Amino acid sequence: MRPTVVTQLASRFPELLRNQDSPLPCTVDPNLFDPDAGGPASLARSLCYQCPLVQACAAYACHHHRRGIWGGTTERERRLAGYPPRPCHPAGPDSKGEN
Template sequence: MTTLSVPAFLRDGDTVPECASTDPDLWFPENGGIRGVVREICGACPYRLPCRDWARARDERGVWGGETETGRRSARLVAGLVRAPAQRETKPCGTYAAYRRHLRKGEQPCRSCQGAERARRAHAPEAA
């Protein structure tokens, strides 16, 4: 079994964290979730908070300090360290963008959007 490579500050203390001797696959789950055994190990670890903060500062992958990547991303967003994705302006009906929006939603495009698509096709250069 491969051992988990832990940050240097975790190896320098008198107590070696339990995660260092467990299966690394526990800490890097494919679905991004967190398993019960990981919660137990991290919950009892004296290094949980410094480990979590270390991972937050470096945007690490996997579970660190009992926190998943999604949890760290959310915490950084709340702390104002990262910005929320910009909300794009919704184009009004009667535009090609609105026509595509109808299609993405599985809707029949409205008449004004159909007109915008016809106009776009009429002015589009012909394919070679």
């Protein structure tokens, strides 16, 4: 999913990639940015900060409730900045918790 999203962001902001000679780090090893894969967050963050799309990725993650490291931010940091967590799925017909 991440490489596709980043490719879409890159197509929206081609001017940011004019001097980019190598592939974007998150497209080479997307698992590094996934908290469930167990990669070190500090490495993922440092790679984000070197990327010209860092602000676009952070904004995308905030508005689309993405998990993992996006634009050098964690899901918790985005939530603390005022962006709501991902929407929960309804509990079903008894969503009020009444039996």
